[in-house]
Amino acid sequence: MQLIKSDINIDFIGKQKIGFALSLILILLSIGSLIVHKGPNYGIDFVGGTLIQIKFSQQVSVGKIRSGLSNIGFKDASVQNFGHDYDYEFLIRTSNLEMTNKGLSQSISEAIKASTGIAPEIRRVEMVGPQVGEDLRKKALLALFYSLLFITIYISGRFELKWMLSGVTAGSLMTAVYFLSVFNVSIAVLITAALVITLALFWVLRLKYAMGAIVALLHDVLITVGIFSILNLDFSLPIIAALLTIIGYSLNDTIIVFDRIRENIKGLKTKDAFPALFNKSINQTLSRTILTSVTTLVVLVPLYFLGGEIIHNFAFAMIIGVLIGTYSSIFVASPIVLAAIKR
Amino acid sequence: MKPFTFKTVLITGVILAAIVWLLPTFFNCWPHKKINLGLDLQGGMHLVLEVQNIKAVEAEVERTIQEIKKQLRKEGVKHLGISRLKDNSILAKFQGDENKSGFETVLSQNFENLITQKPQTDNNIITYKLALPEEEADRIKKMATEQALETIRNRIDEFGVSEPDIRIQGGDRILIQLPGIKDPERAKDLIGKTAQLTFRLVDDDVDVNLAINGTPPVGDEILYQNKYNPNSGTSTKIPFLIKKRVLLDGSLLTDARVEFDQFQQPQVGIEFNRKGARIFDRITGENIQKRLAIVLDNSVYSAPVIQDRIAGGKARITGSFTLNEAKDLAIALRAGSLPAPVKIIEERTVGPTLGADSIRTGLISMIVGGLLVILLMVTYYKKAGLIADLALIINIILIGGGLAAFQATLTLPGIAGIILTIGMAVDANVIIFERIREELRSGKTPLASVIAGFDRATLTILDANVTTIIAALVLYQYGTGPIKGFAVTLCLGIIASLFTALVLSKNILVFTLKNKQVSKLSI
Numbered sequence: 001m002q003l004i005k006s007d008i009n010i011d012f013i014g015k016q017k018i019g020f021a022l023s024l025i026l027i028l029l030s031i032g033s034l035i036v037h038k039g040p041n042y043g044i045d046f047v048g049g050t051l052i053q054i055k056f057s058q059q060v061s062v063g064k065i066r067s068g069l070s071n072i073g074f075k076d077a078s079v080q081n082f083g084h085d086y087d088y089e090f091l092i093r094t095s096n097l098e099m100t101n102k103g104l105s106q107s108i109s110e111a112i113k114a115s116t117g118i119a120p121e122i123r124r125v126e127m128v129g130p131q132v133g134e135d136l137r138k139k140a141l142l143a144l145f146y147s148l149l150f151i152t153i154y155i156s157g158r159f160e161l162k163w164m165l166s167g168v169t170a171g172s173l174m175t176a177v178y179f180l181s182v183f184n185v186s187i188a189v190l191i192t193a194a195l196v197i198t199l200a201l202f203w204v205l206r207l208k209y210a211m212g213a214i215v216a217l218l219h220d221v222l223i224t225v226g227i228f229s230i231l232n233l234d235f236s237l238p239i240i241a242a243l244l245t246i247i248g249y250s251l252n253d254t255i256i257v258f259d260r261i262r263e264n265i266k267g268l269k270t271k272d273a274f275p276a277l278f279n280k281s282i283n284q285t286l287s288r289t290i291l292t293s294v295t296t297l298v299v300l301v302p303l304y305f306l307g308g309e310i311i312h313n314f315a316f317a318m319i320i321g322v323l324i325g326t327y328s329s330i331f332v333a334s335p336i337v338l339a340a341i342k343r
Numbered sequence: 344m345k346p347f348t349f350k351t352v353l354i355t356g357v358i359l360a361a362i363v364w365l366l367p368t369f370f371n372c373w374p375h376k377k378i379n380l381g382l383d384l385q386g387g388m389h390l391v392l393e394v395q396n397i398k399a400v401e402a403e404v405e406r407t408i409q410e411i412k413k414q415l416r417k418e419g420v421k422h423l424g425i426s427r428l429k430d431n432s433i434l435a436k437f438q439g440d441e442n443k444s445g446f447e448t449v450l451s452q453n454f455e456n457l458i459t460q461k462p463q464t465d466n467n468i469i470t471y472k473l474a475l476p477e478e479e480a481d482r483i484k485k486m487a488t489e490q491a492l493e494t495i496r497n498r499i500d501e502f503g504v505s506e507p508d509i510r511i512q513g514g515d516r517i518l519i520q521l522p523g524i525k526d527p528e529r530a531k532d533l534i535g536k537t538a539q540l541t542f543r544l545v546d547d548d549v550d551v552n553l554a555i556n557g558t559p560p561v562g563d564e565i566l567y568q569n570k571y572n573p574n575s576g577t578s579t580k581i582p583f584l585i586k587k588r589v590l591l592d593g594s595l596l597t598d599a600r601v602e603f604d605q606f607q608q609p610q611v612g613i614e615f616n617r618k619g620a621r622i623f624d625r626i627t628g629e630n631i632q633k634r635l636a637i638v639l640d641n642s643v644y645s646a647p648v649i650q651d652r653i654a655g656g657k658a659r660i661t662g663s664f665t666l667n668e669a670k671d672l673a674i675a676l677r678a679g680s681l682p683a684p685v686k687i688i689e690e691r692t693v694g695p696t697l698g699a700d701s702i703r704t705g706l707i708s709m710i711v712g713g714l715l716v717i718l719l720m721v722t723y724y725k726k727a728g729l730i731a732d733l734a735l736i737i738n739i740i741l742i743g744g745g746l747a748a749f750q751a752t753l754t755l756p757g758i759a760g761i762i763l764t765i766g767m768a769v770d771a772n773v774i775i776f777e778r779i780r781e782e783l784r785s786g787k788t789p790l791a792s793v794i795a796g797f798d799r800a801t802l803t804i805l806d807a808n809v810t811t812i813i814a815a816l817v818l819y820q821y822g823t824g825p826i827k828g829f830a831v832t833l834c835l836g837i838i839a840s841l842f843t844a845l846v847l848s849k850n851i852l853v854f855t856l857k858n859k860q861v862s863k864l865s866i
Binding site (some may be wrong): 001002003006032053055105106121123124125126127128129131133137139140142143146147150151154155158194232237238240241244245247248249251252255256259284285288291292294295296297298300301302303305306307308310311314315318 | 553686687689690692694704708711716755765770777778780807808810818821823829858
């Protein structure tokens, strides 16, 4: 069976303006949403708070749970249905912390029993203090930064054989970030600055493949975070895991295309032939670019629908990441390498 | 091609090893190492405590002040007050030259470790500011954390949790993992109890209510007793005016047990060692007809009137305890008090039913996803797809075997990681098969196409997987708990898929082609 014919020839490079426009719109929407919502919709992992998952043996109204909670002073608590309707499960979120109120989950359980008449089963309690939340946020950002950096070193090393150059660049960036973070400079600001410097350096040093890869990665991560922000989905620790996996995985498609470009580029001298060559390379690898994503999506979709509520958002982030990653390997990474070569 | 080449032996060896490691998870057999399930799958509690070890420094400063006062008394030096400041330095005030020099002698003889600033003189009052050296304060803090860890470990051991994991997590934090805990609230209560037991006199010279409205006399503080009324179900707070001076504390205990009074009410009987018994004997003898308060973590449990000298060093803590509360208090007293209060700064508790549900939904989505991939590969690549499917199944066995062999922990995100690698493992096969098709189209024989296909795809596959491994390693380094589990299965999955695609699939394909001399490849 063959879905994508071997003689397929789509003019991707010719359509790169449409691609750039689409990417630009998505990125602007993402940034816009992040600005409007004042950053991602952080879950308790990153801002602190308490999350309690309860289950009833029969239908209970959200209003009754809420009134029970407000009876013990939790007016800010949010109550929402969790999972399927027939599970009678609810998620309670509050900024109250267990540590200020000993036996918080117990008092909540009693208050809900009083207001609904049914004793809930407490299935999960997560409490994160504000200090821990801040630490986790810092760690998450650093993890994103380091994985981007290491992957870039690898790409520029492998594709341009400039191990030393990219290693030294990355090493100095890491040291700078490390020392500045000791002096309490905001990690978010620091990492943004480091990334901008990295991109500028790659442009100046003509590390074209590495630049194409990192721009595509930033594009994928930003849009995934943006879609989460637009849909107002909880941004929690598993989402960071998903983002890191996307960083590692969405590069697979990019590498396949890059490898083919390098294979085809051997012996080619004139710059004019490059657009056609890039097109040929993308078309030659199109079936595997799409199929590898399809096989991954084939397992992610069941995970999204059947994997349970806790893993739901993780699967969603991965699905978006794989889709955007496939798109960006064709419409973002390669055109940028082409632009860098033409320069 | 001979059936027993180095490669075939290696391949079978790896697969057999994985199966042997995996078997104990399902059957009770050698090597008896099951795959560890994370707290989110088997249920349990994850806690991070912060030891407020600045309080231990405060206590040390207070102790030093008492020592200084004692020495000054001994030397006959008069002072105008020695007190602790907020920044844990000591302020000492004197008047007159002989007191000044007397104090300085005491300092140089007994307290030379203290850092002394140049005294300030104002209105004939000489003020000294003393402080513990920085290293000393750090040492106390470090000790407090270590001691808290030891104490909590003892308490949990006595409470009875199988395979608890308790360790210091950077500076003043303690990480506690209690798998399968039945009563998380009770465990939290026990762990968080400071269990600072003191015996102090009640100040009956001043009316408590006057002290509440005004300021309590110097050297006294107001503490409360929680009286629970079982008939009305309410509790009331009774104030006591308690002297700050501690006559005896819980550090001299040798035993604490649950006992019952004549109404079958649980209470905690305590026993002091010989030194403690001697002190108890003396203080009860000296204070007959006065009230002796038993204070635990700043609340009064009882304040009986001393009727007679009590020898033998035995006492009882009464209060309206439930049996579990009495049991836990006895455990806490036996294990010793925490050197400083602790605060729970992170808690993640998963009930056993949710854990079981997570395993179920995880397995279901794994099976559904796996079957879909298997179907997809067979329809798209026919017989070659079957080889990819075989590689996929062996891939999952390898991940399981790896988890058991390295005693890694399988978490819910870890299951997601396995599911993800199912999708990614066949990617390598897709890349190879597409390349082989390309080579076939260029007119090569099936065998030559397969060899060329593998040769050219290998580097691409390595590159693609190295980047994912980099991300997984960074995630392992920075991730906590369940997320670490995801990084582990992702790494194992990638390594396993490299093996199955580049070694296993290749050898099966080459083997079938060489033996049959087929002219057409089913791909």
